[in-house]
Amino acid sequence: MTYDDVPRLYRDTWAVYEALRKFGFRDEQIEHVASPVVYPDGTRGQDDHISVILTVDEKQCTFIIGKLDRPFEEARDLLERIRIGIADHSIDDTTLERLWTTSAMGHHEAFQSVAVTLLNKGIEIPMLKN
Numbered sequence: 001m002t003y004d005d006v007p008r009l010y011r012d013t014w015a016v017y018e019a020l021r022k023f024g025f026r027d028e029q030i031e032h033v034a035s036p037v038v039y040p041d042g043t044r045g046q047d048d049h050i051s052v053i054l055t056v057d058e059k060q061c062t063f064i065i066g067k068l069d070r071p072f073e074e075a076r077d078l079l080e081r082i083r084i085g086i087a088d089h090s091i092d093d094t095t096l097e098r099l100w101t102t103s104a105m106g107h108h109e110a111f112q113s114v115a116v117t118l119l120n121k122g123i124e125i126p127m128l129k130n
Helices: 008-022 072-087 093-101 108-120
Strands: 030-035 049-056 059-067
Touching (some): 008 030, 008 049, 008 059, 008 072, 008 108, 030 072
């Protein structure tokens, strides 16, 4: 999988996940989710979205990345292909670095904003612990 195979929405999703990893959170604490919107009457909404959810000590922080750009099932499958590509190294380190540096999260202000958000929610950042 190349950089161009990963649409912007999914690059940003991966970058939030990566930021949380850089803060020291474990994989099992982080999930990226393609979420369907279902209204109380049971109908599906048109605003299905993708988010990254961090769960630490019964506290949760959800980062909504954006509205899905394709049908829900396709989005979920693309997220899984990206996850597998990172795990099996078919997405190489050069591509991962480019994904990071071209994302909003790869810039200091966004990275810092995530840290402040977590601290304000009472979530301790592992890399800041002594």
